[in-house]
Amino acid sequence: MIKSLLDVIFASEKRKNTLILLQDGPKDITFLLEQLKTTRTSLLPQLKIMEKHNILSHSGSNYKLTRIGKLLANEAKPFFETLETFDKGNSYLSTHNFDGIPQQFLKRIREIKDFVLIEPDHVDSQKLNAEYLAEALGSEAVYFVFTFMHPGTIPVLQQLLDSNINIYVIDSKELTFKLINEMPDTCQYFLSFDNLRIYSYPKTIGICSLTVTDNGFLLRLLSKNNEFSNKQIICVSPEGREWAKGLYDFYEKDAELITEI
Incomplete structure (x- = not known):
């Protein structure tokens, strides 16, 4: 399961960035599309993968992190920012x-x-x-x-x-x-x-x-x-x-x- 979750988060920039965007609370699909600068056709399959692995859930067009998703986001954000700093x-x-x-x-x-x-x-x-x-x-x-x-x-x-x-x-x-x-x-x-x-x-x-x-x-x-x-x-x-x-x-x-x- 750990390897699977690592793949889910790190193998896609859209999934990684969605995780961080949802850390502050539920977001509408329109907000996610605007922030990620992508299309609905491109993003929806990635959201389904995250939902399948119990990282997020949705009601209508609103998406939010599960308890597991929140834990992952809290741990992942500092790591991502550290990588960003060293990469920059x-x-x-x-x-x-x-x-x-x-x-x-x-x-x-x-x-x-x-x-x-x-x-x-x-x-x-x-x-x-x-x-x-x-x-x-x-x-x-x-x-x-x-x-x-x-x-x-x-x-x-x-x-x-x-x-x-x-x-x-x-x-x-x-x-x-x-x-x-x-x-x-x-x-x-x-x-x-x-x-x-x-x-x-x-x-x-x-x-x-x-x-x-x-x-x-x-x-x-x-x-x-x-x-x-x-x-x-x-x-x-x-x-x-x-x-x-x-x-x-x-x-x-x-x-x-x-x-x-």
Whole structure:
């Protein structure tokens, strides 16, 4: 029976998508046809197969999931969304090191399914940061995780501070050492602001950088050979933002607050 149900769900895109569409409650055949962009002649045989396997039932033109169907939909939707996320980002994930993302966040990777992959060339790389700055400037708080110092970082921090936005920065231990030794006056200057908190993370940070705003995030991963990559993931959605803020919190809980140098 298990193999049969797997075939019923996975062997047809129409059946798979019907399962997800009915998860929120009964739907009329017209709604299903519109959402699936198909014809009655094409869809009805698939609905009959699902009904035969006790996944759905119908009364007139209304279709709904059975108890088994609801259970399958609840289990299948996260799996489908995870597949969708990995499929959408396959070219990026296959060439970048996502081993640095903690396991508990990989398990929730479907939450960033609405991401957009940006690959600016060398000339446009700073322009992207300028465009994303508008999103940050509209936020109440902005959270950063850094393992490198981007040329535009200090001007961005200054603009955020001037706008009275609360800023939280986590630097890798290597970057902390570099900044304190090479830019002590700049570090002391930023430590004087009440709306800026700077932390140093004592362990290895597996990502390249992370920026979390009120509405979303920007993430850089290292390439497979652990070198810097200019490719960036941007996601603006409530689920994506929650995922990214959780990732920031994961690092902050073990980070050390810097109050003086």
